[in-house]
Amino acid sequence: MTTFSTAPSASERRNLYTPHKMRIVKATDEAPGVRTFQLQFVDSEVGARFSFEAGQFGEYSVYGEGESTFCIASSPTRTGYIECTFRQAGRVTSALADRQEGDIIGFRGPYGNTFPVERWEGKNVLFIAGGIALPPVRCVIWNVLDLRDRYRDVSIIYGARTVADLVYKHELAEWDQRSDVNLWVTVDPGGQTPEWTGKVGFVPAIVEEVRPRPADTIAVLCGPPIMIKLTLPVLAKLGFAPEQIYTTLENRMKCGVGKCGRCNVGKVFVCKDGPVFTLAQLNELPPEY
Template sequence: MNIYQPHLLRIEDVVEETADTRTLRLSFIDPAVAAGFDFKAGQFGEYSVFGAGECTFCIASAPTRKGYIECSFKSVGKVTQEMRRLEVGDTMGFRGPYGNYFPIDEMAGRDLVFIAGGIGLAPVRCVIWNALDRRQEFGDITIIYGARSVADLVYKRELEEWRLRGDANVHLCVDPGGETPEWKHAVCFVPSLVEEVAPAPRNAYAIVCGPPIMINFTLPLLA
């Protein structure tokens, strides 16, 4: 597969995550390309809308989930606005995969701590599913995720699925003022939730993605 040549993808499903964020499930139109495509958790691609341009996004799905890839994005510019107009059955382009990846095989036997804020859950999600699909290879799995408000939480269905699995510790929060009367989880900033959960650093790997200020206050808590 030529990673420099755009390949055609068909949109198989669309999920409106928030008012400005959506997830596309995409499949390669060419069966030969589909059969030869492979990637590692954490890699990214160039997604293109013909006549508008292309944008860089992580592959939000896990390599353990075959037959499709997923892309989550916010509508903030020309290309993403055009991507937001696309519907099931429409065609777009893809180049990749590119970039480094998370060394999931090296993490075998260790505890895993995933910490994310806002849309920063997208590149972490692929590793979470990768680990959950290979659950017996890892120790404790802790997922800590927060957003500005309940309305800004992405992957709501999956958050609930992870929480109910019984083999992962899931902790959720929204910023003060972002809660609703129905919200049953923490109301605080992500670093405060990390401090409360206090994941043990020994024999563990942590993957953190989110706004820079969240990361700056989170990393010292993991030392």
């Protein structure tokens, strides 16, 4: 007689909300109040099974404080670790900011949809980011640069309020040195230092000045709402169609997996259907958005 075990497997026993333990192997201060953690799974078997794609996010937790949602800021082409970059905003991010190399934090994920980088192969890719919104874009930038021969021109326009507020300063310098990347870094008027040799001006003005060509180009646009609002008309004027423009939303989240209803806009769950959307998709969302 054949017998079937009805005992749940280890993965079935695992509660959806139970975080995995991750060790902070490297902590980097990027800018005032902004830190990057490089994280490795404490359980190496979990680490070996883990995979994600550009655009996905996770829930990062500190015991006794709660969870915060951050994108995975490292590229899926680089395995064995993930990175997140966060700004100290409130309770959980302050507790995270106090953690040091060697400390353990919690992680659930990866969640959400992805940037369709494979569909973009053979095209130009234009990245436009402002302030602390570079982390979700950085993930895709490295993904594209690690597979550089699959894409045509790669251009990056990045702005921050001041020179001190620029994140990933070493990587900006590295991209600046590369002959296969066009990079413009700008700071808001008044945010420059005497040594600053980059641009001065708001991101939409720099996009207008650079005049990227829309033909065969995908634009990835992430930044504060005012930057997005003022950059979209510039892209439209240059001839970019809503289907060519991608962004990632940061609606407040709780579960991250489509169960709590915290993040939805109409019938769309940003945590499951997003966070990556084209402008054409956002234009279809209910007017309250």
